[in-house]
Amino acid sequence: MSAHCQLTGREPRFGKTVSHSHVRTSRRFDPNIQRKRYWLPSEGRYVRLTLSTKGIKAVDALGIEAAVARIRARGGKV
Numbered sequence: 001m002s003a004h005c006q007l008t009g010r011e012p013r014f015g016k017t018v019s020h021s022h023v024r025t026s027r028r029f030d031p032n033i034q035r036k037r038y039w040l041p042s043e044g045r046y047v048r049l050t051l052s053t054k055g056i057k058a059v060d061a062l063g064i065e066a067a068v069a070r071i072r073a074r075g076g077k078v
Helices: 053-062 064-073
Strands: 013-018 024-029 033-040 045-052
Touching: 033 053, 033 064, 045 053, 045 064, 053 064
Parallel strands: none
Antiparallel strands: 013 024, 033 045
């Protein structure tokens, strides 16, 4: 599973870990990605979305129909 939110587009960020001796090594900051299943009444089926926690809150605020419309507008497959 890639660390990518289907709704908000959040992806991993990259940076450095700095040790006590100030040796810098590369690291990766992953978003909090969850797989969640929603009932889509217009199609009469469940859809499983890969969302960040901010994306889950956005679905709660917008509604699943509007969220799926946004994902499809971005070219995502649902």
